[in-house]
Amino acid sequence: MITNLNNDEHPMHIHVNDFQVMEIVDPIAGTRTGVQPWGEDNVNVPAPVTDANENPLVPASVTLRTKFTEYTGTFVIHCHRLNHEDNGLMATVNVIPEVSTYAVAVPGSAGTPATVQVHDGNGDKVIAAVTPFPSFDGTPTVAMADVDGDMILDLVAGTGAGVAPEVVAYDGNDVGSGPFTAELTRFAPFDDGFRGGVTVAGADIDGNALADNIIAGTGPGTESQVKVFSSTLPTEKGAAPEVFSSFTPYPGSRSGVTVATGLVDAASGRASIVTAPGPGEAPRVKTFRYDLFEPTAAATADGTADEHAGHTGGPRMTSEFLAFDESYLGGVSLSTGWVAGAEGGAKSIVTGMLGGDGTVRVWSSGSRLDGEPDMYLESPNHHSGDVVFTQIASFAPFAGGPPGSGVEVATTSTTTGADLLVSGPGPGGTEVRKFGLNRAEPQSTTLVPLPLGALPALPAAQGSVPLGGR
Ligand SMILES: [Cu+2]
Known part of the structure; x- marks a missing residue:
């Protein structure tokens, strides 16, 4: 699950393996989706509800699931807005062998x-x-x-x-x-x-x-x-x-x-x-x-x-x-x-x-x-x-x-x-x-x-x- 406590939306993109979106919670729109029956490699994480000083009041979130079927090793998941990515909204995914x-x-x-x-x-x-x-x-x-x-x-x-x-x-x-x-x-x-x-x-x-x-x-x-x-x-x-x-x-x-x-x-x-x-x-x-x-x-x-x-x-x-x-x-x-x-x-x-x-x-x-x-x-x-x-x-x-x-x-x-x-x-x-x-x-x-x-x-x-x- 990706939880957003920041003041902005973040389109999150993953490399190598697609994911399936299980749920998107958007507290500003007041919506909560069901499961999407397809795979993709990019999903927008909505913004949270914030106060006047942009402190989060109600978080937004996206729940994903993925199967690491093709490769072991390291790749990234990151925000696809480049200024966000370049300021650190990026993490590594390390896929380890089933039998490590x-x-x-x-x-x-x-x-x-x-x-x-x-x-x-x-x-x-x-x-x-x-x-x-x-x-x-x-x-x-x-x-x-x-x-x-x-x-x-x-x-x-x-x-x-x-x-x-x-x-x-x-x-x-x-x-x-x-x-x-x-x-x-x-x-x-x-x-x-x-x-x-x-x-x-x-x-x-x-x-x-x-x-x-x-x-x-x-x-x-x-x-x-x-x-x-x-x-x-x-x-x-x-x-x-x-x-x-x-x-x-x-x-x-x-x-x-x-x-x-x-x-x-x-x-x-x-x-x-x-x-x-x-x-x-x-x-x-x-x-x-x-x-x-x-x-x-x-x-x-x-x-x-x-x-x-x-x-x-x-x-x-x-x-x-x-x-x-x-x-x-x-x-x-x-x-x-x-x-x-x-x-x-x-x-x-x-x-x-x-x-x-x-x-x-x-x-x-x-x-x-x-x-x-x-x-x-x-x-x-x-x-x-x-x-x-x-x-x-x-x-x-x-x-x-x-x-x-x-x-x-x-x-x-x-x-x-x-x-x-x-x-x-x-x-x-x-x-x-x-x-x-x-x-x-x-x-x-x-x-x-x-x-x-x-x-x-x-x-x-x-x-x-x-x-x-x-
Ligand atoms: Cu972002």
Whole structure:
């Protein structure tokens, strides 16, 4: 239901999926409609009855229903009066898969290979247990992404340190033998001789809006590198997809790089790649974006293509900030998600200390917390360069545990935003705890955690384990 407490009418327009109008309440005309037996993508929300100072007395409203049948992902609903839209009457709709899932990496031990548990985001039960690398008994890395473009999250896993680098993706669709049994691709993302491990992520970077790109970052021992692989997977088993792009987020650094992905700023509508260096370096988080703009022939010819120089191809670094004190060198776990929920804005960046006391911090590029509208797209005449991230939450979910054991973080989408997942040292082994984030007081400008529950402890594991979600 869209309720109008403003002093004007607003023709609301949605992208991608049409809606059906169930009721329009117009208190000025004194009318209340029934159901419209057709779909459309635009409906006028009438104005409310107001007093002489335009304070609303009787609200107007429109009730809609819609079926998200064709795509998962993010699109907008906005007022179709451009001055209203440009001043913030716009919100994002995030369509999540029917079965939203998240992954918990379970480290191996001598003679026992590492496994990955995939949990149903709705109810948390384990729906698959995967052994991604049968001869690997270390700690794998995990991410959830729609690698094959079927609107169902797939599992991406990477090898940890000590073995030749390998990445594998499992189909989240039930192919008869169950979900997460069929391999979509398996390949070596870096040179066979590299032993520093691989961090993994997935997002739409190359412009194919249906299937996500697999993204891999190097562990320590070589100059840190991020590779974005083509969303077109090779049919040949064991062959790597073509490299769409690669870059060096921390030139000269050999500490490894952690990667996460998400729509963390509202300026472009594109997913960013978020990076942090591994242990041994200051916790400098960077965001990179591929805008993929191309100058038109006319702009190229008359030399007016300069305004967006740097937006073609990519990646372009859009922000840089310290997630923790510069003296903290323990490494950073990264994720992104709509953990600020009702506060709006783009996805937040979540950072977790891999060492230290396991402090978790949440970073936003703008939301109702700092007075921004729920979503704000820049006007056609204004293009700010960098994106600024502000800390909106900080807490230590495993405070009091063994010093230095740290945490790892992920998020999993809900119908109202996302929950925050944190792994760390519980009394009976590794625990994964789930949190929501809320304002303590209506006027608070930061968020506090609300514990939502915990998975059964993993008695064979100690400390934090890698998590993956979307
Ligand atoms: Cu409007």
